[in-house]
Amino acid sequence: QVQLVQSAAEVKKPGASVKVSCKTSGYTFTTYGVSWVRQAPGQGLEWMGWIRPYNGDTKYAQKFQGRVTMTTDTSTTTASMELRNLRSDDTAVYFCARAYVLRFPFDYWGQGTLVTVSS
Amino acid sequence: DIVMIQSPESLAVSLGERATINCKSNQSVLSTSNNKNYMGWYQQKPGHPPKLLIYWASLRDTGVPDRFSGSGSGTDFTLTISSLQAEDVAVYYCQQYYTTTWTFGQGTKVELK
Numbered sequence: 001q002v003q004l005v006q007s008a009a010e011v012k013k014p015g016a017s018v019k020v021s022c023k024t025s026g027y028t029f030t031t032y033g034v035s036w037v038r039q040a041p042g043q044g045l046e047w048m049g050w051i052r053p054y055n056g057d058t059k060y061a062q063k064f065q066g067r068v069t070m071t072t073d074t075s076t077t078t079a080s081m082e083l084r085n086l087r088s089d090d091t092a093v094y095f096c097a098r099a100y101v102l103r104f105p106f107d108y109w110g111q112g113t114l115v116t117v118s119s
Numbered sequence: 120d121i122v123m124i125q126s127p128e129s130l131a132v133s134l135g136e137r138a139t140i141n142c143k144s145n146q147s148v149l150s151t152s153n154n155k156n157y158m159g160w161y162q163q164k165p166g167h168p169p170k171l172l173i174y175w176a177s178l179r180d181t182g183v184p185d186r187f188s189g190s191g192s193g194t195d196f197t198l199t200i201s202s203l204q205a206e207d208v209a210v211y212y213c214q215q216y217y218t219t220t221w222t223f224g225q226g227t228k229v230e231l232k
Contacts, residue, residue, distance in 0.1 A: 035221065045161075045169065045212055045223040059219055095168050102219045105159035107180065109168035 002026040004034075004096050004110035011116045012086050019082040020113045022096030029077040030054040033099050035106060036070060036081045038092040048094075050102065051079060059102065086117045121146055121215050125224035131232040138200040140227045142213035147193045150217070157217035160189055160198045163226075164209045172211075173198065205231065 007021040022034060036048040049060040053072040060068055069082045079096055094113050097106035122145045132138045148157045156176035161169035171180045173189035176196060186201045200207055208231055213224040 044226045045163075045214075047221040047223070050221075061220060097168075099216075103157060103216050105171055105174040105214065105216055106161075106169070106221075107171050107174075109170070112168055 006110040006113045009114040017084040022079040024077045034079040037095045040092040123224035129228040131230045132203045133232045140198045142196045148215045148217035159214045161212045162209045
C-alpha cells in the first residue's frame, strides 16, 4: 500500500534551517511528484512547492522562493524539504503529499511533521 | 494565483441531515481542452492529514462513501454530504489544481447540531 512517512518533530531557533524528510513506499517513486503543504496552528492549508523525482524539476510558491529547497533521493525513495532563515511564523505542521504530475490532486499524504520556531 | 473562497466558514448539522459547502474561485478552473474542472475536495480531522474526497469536481476517490458528492463548473462548486454521520465532523477544504500553483480554500468546519 502507498505510504508516505515523515521525519519527527523539530524545534528550531529563529534564523536556523530545518530539513523535513518524507519516506515513500508502495509505488514507483519516479512516476509521481511530491508536493509540500504546511498548516500553521489552527489555520488552513498552504502549498509550498512540488518536485518531480523523475528529473528533479521543481516548482516553488513565490512566497517561499529563495528560502526553500526540495530534493529527492531515488535510491531511498525519499523526498526532502529544507526551509532556511526560519521565523516564528514558520511554526506549522509540514505535510508531504503525492500528486501524479502538476495539475493533479494530492491522493496520498504523509502524517505531518511539526516544526516549532522559538527562541 | 487563483483565490478560492469557501462558504460558510462553519456549519452545524443534525445527524442524518444534509450539509452543503460552497467554493468559489476568482477565475475559471474549467479546461476547454478536455472539459474537466480542476477542482478537488479534502476532509481533515483533528490531528490527521487531509484526505482526498472528490477530484475533477465530481469524482469520488476510492473508498469514499456515496453520501459525499461534488458538483459545479467554472468558478462555482459545491460539496454535499447527503446524510451527515458522526464521523463526518471535520474541516473541509476545496482546492484548485488548474494552474501549476495549487491553492486551497480557507476551510469549512462541519459540526454536529
